[in-house]
Amino acid sequence: MIKKKERLIFISWTPQGRHTELFAKALSADLFFIPKNFTKTYGILLIIDYLLKTIKTCSIILKYRPTIVFVQNPPSFLPIIVVALSKIIKFKTAIDTHNGAFENPWIKIPLHKWSLKNADIVTIHNEILHQNLLSTGKFNGINFLVINSRLSDSLEVSNRNFENYFLIISSFSSDEPIQILLEGIELFLKNNSSFKFKVTGNYVRQIQIYKRFKTTKGIEFLGFIDDIYYLQLLSNAFGAISVSRRDDVQQFSLMECIGLGVPFISNLNKTNQLLFHNKMPLFELKPMDIANCISDFIKRKNELNENIYTLKSELLIKWEIDFNNLLSKLKINE
Structure with missing residues (x-):
């Protein structure tokens, strides 16, 4: 403090x-x-x-x-x-x-x-x-x-009721390969109808993607949603998915997942490998690999539930070290 x-x-x-x-x-x-x-x-x-x-x-x-x-x-x-x-x-x-x-x-x-x-x-x-x-x-x-993003406090969301949907966390910005992700989800849905995929974000920014997938059964576009509804959806999801074309970006959405104890899937890049080191499934940006990764996630769900709290513990320790280093460099509390 x-x-x-x-x-x-x-x-x-x-x-x-x-x-x-x-x-x-x-x-x-x-x-x-x-x-x-x-x-x-x-x-x-x-x-x-x-x-x-x-x-x-x-x-x-x-x-x-x-x-x-x-x-x-x-x-x-x-x-x-x-x-x-x-x-x-x-x-x-x-x-x-x-x-x-x-x-x-x-x-x-x-x-x-x-x-x-x-x-x-x-x-x-x-x-x-x-x-x-x-x-x-x-x-x-x-x-x-x-210094990594600070993790959300899981106590901020109560009345959790896990359901059979994945929350796709997106802003539809140009560095998010949403079309490739949805193509992979579409492949997965051909043989798995018991899961739904709820897509957040202002899809008007890439309206052609919305038009392409809006009638796909199992995919629901939510548009922009407020923070309270977003945290409720995320905390109750079976899992979350967030992607970026960048190799050197820490996706804050994934840190939110860890803070709330929600296992996730993302794409394979250097930052994700460094932070999550095989504890969460990572896929190549190819539709079939995405579909297979979602199937693997479902099979490994119990293991991933444990891994997410291991990750949270590790990143909380790292945060405290980095944060105290920040306080020291700025001579705060000295």
């Missing part, structure tokens, strides 16, 4: 974020989400939106006079503003950086690298990403710290 002699705040230019909420809670930081000011932001509206967010961010810092400010990155403008302000009124800065911040368009923002190099610490979420960034030679001089 953070002692109150330190005044920590956490700022995010997003409407919400479970990862940020859990991180801020661990830090005992006051959390401020600053959402868009307009429904659509482009052209002059984008400039005005960022200007209003900048004013709001500065007013929060000036009002609360924190000793340490954590910010979520991207968008990359937020850490630039906060690090620049820290040079004037003197406070420590920590940038909680997600994979997208190292890719276009955010990595091209002027002064972005300057903010990373001038922050007191830059947290990233898995060791594979860390290795990849260092190998490029473009991020020398940045004080990186690897």
